[in-house]
Amino acid sequence: MNEIISKNCERLFIFKYLLTDNFRNIYGKYHFKEQLSPDAPLVFLGRIDPIKGAHIAIHVAQQTGNSLIIAGNVIPQFQDYFDQSIKTHLSANIRYIGPVDNAQENELFSNSKAFIFPLQWQEPFGIPVIEFMACGTSVLAFSYNFMPELI
Numbered sequence: 591m592n593e594i595i596s597k598n599c600e601r602l603f604i605f606k607y608l609l610t611d612n613f614r615n616i617y618g619k620y621h622f623k624e625q626l627s628p629d630a631p632l633v634f635l636g637r638i639d640p641i642k643g644a645h646i647a648i649h650v651a652q653q654t655g656n657s658l659i660i661a662g663n664v665i666p667q668f669q670d671y672f673d674q675s676i677k678t679h680l681s682a683n684i685r686y687i688g689p690v691d692n693a694q695e696n697e698l699f700s701n702s703k704a705f706i707f708p709l710q711w712q713e714p715f716g717i718p719v720i721e722f723m724a725c726g727t728s729v730l731a732f733s734y735n736f737m738p739e740l741i
Contacts, residue, residue, distance in 0.1 A: 626703060632730075633702040635695070635718050638664040638672050643708030645675040648684055650706055650730070656683075659704075661698060663689040687725040699727060707731040 632654075634647035644660055651658035664672045680686055690698065699705075699721055707719055707729055719729050 598630045626701065629657065630701060630703040631659045632704050632706055633698050634658065634660045634706050635698060636662045637694050638662050639668050640674060641711040643710050646708035647706040648679045651684055658684045658701065659698065660686045702727055704728040704730050
């Protein structure tokens with residue numbers, strides 16, 4: 591019995607360790623910022639595809655008066671979706687920056703007011719959710735699959 595307790599405590603320690611600054615420092619990718627600019631944007635990061643919900647992120651930004659940065663790749667089969675549902679809304683407050691590399695992702699993770707994750711399907715998991723939360727950024731998402739437990 592003590593062996594089981596010891597193993598569970600060890601696992602708990604490892605899990606707790608992963609949720610601290612030690613995790614961020616080890617991997618050097620995630621940078622927590624305590625203070626954000628008052629005009630920090632909302633961010634949508636993902637493939638530009640109707641089931642990922644970039645159009646919903648635009649609606650949220652417009653309704654709340656926040657700026658929005660949309661980052662992600664447009665694959666050829668969804669070019670019409672981009673042209674009709676995204677591009678027509680681009681402005682000084684709603685910007686599309688295209689695909690981003692790791693350094694740009696980190697800037698988005700740590701400098702945004704919130705990450706909008708408005709999935710329109712039952713995605714099994716979303717790595718960006720964890721990455722944004724590791725930087726202390728709020729995540730706005732629908733209650734699909736794993737979201738209630740994760741957030």
